[in-house]
Amino acid sequence: MEGGAITRQWTINGTPRRVTFEPAARLLDVVRDVLGLTGTKEGCGEGECGACSVVVNGVLKLSCLQLAAAVPDDALLVTVEGVGATPIGRQLQRAMVERGGVQCGFCTPGFVVAAWWYVESRPPVSAREALAGNLCRCTGYQGLVAAVTQVAEEVAASDGERS
């Protein structure tokens, strides 16, 4: 094996970890196979479906297109398992259950991560546009868009009250 293994020090879902992987490894494979976080899914392997979405240093990433070696030391990674530990993440998960945003469940973790990033970072687009990088073949998106819109509005309203 040329080059040998690579080691990085990352904070994953709030916990510092040393991670060792092959130089050509995709971040998706490191998350699933090395870290054992199997909530992140592979749906296409070419950046079309969003099932592998994770957040790296505050940026939403498709982990199937992300070379793990290109993620620097001290990076902050958040996967679906970490999103569920945040208040907004829990709010989103609950809304998705209540509004019919879940069917087969395979795309769901990617939607949870993308929705969490959207609500946290508030790009100036609607939930319908923000979720367009994730494919769902079951729900027709109505429940997903409704859930994420609802939480984005709730969070914006509570921020408004606070300020």
Next chain:
Amino acid sequence: MGDLSTFPGLQTPVSRHSGTSVPRVDAVEKVRGETRYLLDRLPEGVWYGGAVRSPATHGRLRALRFDPSFDFTRLAVVLPADVPGVNAIRMAADDMPCLACDEVQYRGEPLALIAAPDRATLAAALAAVRPEIDPLPSLVGIDAVAALARGNPSALHDLHQLDITRGDVAAALASADVIVEGEYVTPPQEHVYLEMQGVVAAPLAGGGVRISGSLQCPYYIRPAVAAVLGVPPEAVIVEQWPTGGAFGGKEDYPSVIAAHAALLARACRRPVVVTHDRQQDIEVTTKRHASVTRLRTGVRRDGTFVALDAEFVIDGGAYVTLSPVVLSRGAIHLSGPYAWPSVWIRARAVRTNEPPAGAFRGFGAPQALFAIEAHVDEVAARLGLDPLEVRRRNLLTMGATTSTSQILRESVGIEPCLASVLRDSSYAARREACARQAAGGGDTARGVGLALFWHGGGFTGAGERKMEPRAAIELQPDGTLDIRAANTEFGQGTLTSIAQIAADACGLGMDLVRYPLPDTSLVPDSGPTVASRTTMIVGRLVELCARELVGEVGRRIGATPAEAGTFIRPDGARLDWHAAARAACDGSTLRVERRYEHPTHLAWDEETYRGDAYAAYSWGAVVAEVTVDRATLEVRCDEAWSTLDIGTVINPREARGQVEGGMVQALGYALLERVTYTPDGRPLENRLQTYVIPTSADVPALHVSFVEVPYSNGPFGAKGLGELPMNGLAPALRNAVRHALGAAPARLPMTPDAVLAALTATATAIR
């Protein structure tokens, strides 16, 4: 809820859970990312299996050349000669080899199998085998099929053929005021379940095997694998693991990879997983049958239908697989929810050199209904009538006769569906506004289209009677109910809705009902999870099991069942469910099993294709509004409304989810999705970059509602749901484009080039 008191067939009014959007039992673990699918739970020491595939579209296999520089000895290799049982994957026929060894019929056909300890070694090994094939002439693509159907029909090879006849079509056509002809074409459609196909086979002591994975129909896989291994069916155990979408795509195809995995597991005496990457999944798995439908209809000047003369041709691909069944359902639904005094439908599934086509939500009906519903708008245009009026004049009503000469005796909801969708969409006003806008010119044209549709619940004809599905409920001493049925969850909400039915029939809370994913060593054969049959047929079985269980508990403890799962003893004392269960079980479990009984008044003749094709139909109406960009001819769906009659709605949220999801699959079918083959059989759209499905940004607001016309033999009055929503939106969008532009493609998908061709053809015709 509908007014159930007016309906004598119902034993019990809808109770606490049914009719309520109780939360999905599997939703919380799914949003947390905790549900473990196949690749999240591979056993220790698993090997990776795959197939050497044909690079030729059609040809004679001369040899498989194994690269001498590659060491195959440490791997498992399975050749056709190594298949211990029958070298065929059993479905409707035995013609599809497990491994082709003489003539290859499609590009990607499996020729040999290899398993290796890791994926990289497997890929290298597969690349080190070179099939040598002498090419033969091939037939690929629905346009080539359509050309033959038009000019040289006897050159097409039938995989299956059937006729539906009613009355004297020739005489009726001769008496008609107007005859309208048309030809309608639909493409292959890929399922794009988000989780790719995959199963694990693990050897069992005594020569058997356990198959686990992403699948719809455990009891289809069991006999298929047993035949290939040459073992009795009981030696094969099939269990479902959480399944990331299916839509029919995991009805038939898993039998293929389960057989492959089983052969490899037997060869290397360890578990073997067979799965695909997305490209391979699109290239080698089944598609919705492409179709060409040629219609000749006779009508009166007032819009009354008098004759339907139809040729319905579906492209079955290389082997029979399920094509006869798809053909049957398509042909029966071709007449649409209308009364035709005379009908002659000639239906053929023909062979091509494409991968075998297979089951996909709708199962032939979306193709047939696209044709008839587009055609009805052409009929209306020819007569100068409103398409709504033509539809109204010919609707199936209670007591009407269908194309198979079935007299509809109950649960006919098409009229209230139509009334509801017209109201919800403000159809007349909207259509007029769009027409004004379109006439005014500008950069865009708007249009509004309508389509009506239906779908029979359960197997066709005598199917349910012949298969005699069984289901069971086991009462545990702690009061818990375990539902034992072979029906699978792949997103539709089966586990939740069937549990609701059981809980209601016993008067219990949902927390006392469990429905584990099926395992053939634990559950009876309640039939496959297909044909919109799970709620209507299996739900009814579970309801009857539950009622019988309550009665049996009462008998055992000498008490009378009362409300909310309680019992009253002769002395007047009331026992709660837990106390009653404990006493009735007496330390063991109490199991009740029932066999499905098809309504005895229903009759079907497979020879003449006449009779009661389905015990009950579900019905739907849909209105869609589109905007067409006059410069680019891009079609966009702006809004859509649909009302459906699925009988009693067991779980409104999940039912709505089924409808919305089906509508979006139909939207993709109408506007975006297709697989086109190069003349040498290569699919041009073989990845998600090229095979494009709708995203949230492509989907408008969808307005879904239900009217509930109960069915006497369904659980609490419920009918079939799963497939119905796929059937109507595509023709509604097509008719909306016609309304916007005055012409529309007679084919799907309505890409800009297809719209341009339709406009050009109309302009030429006028000139």
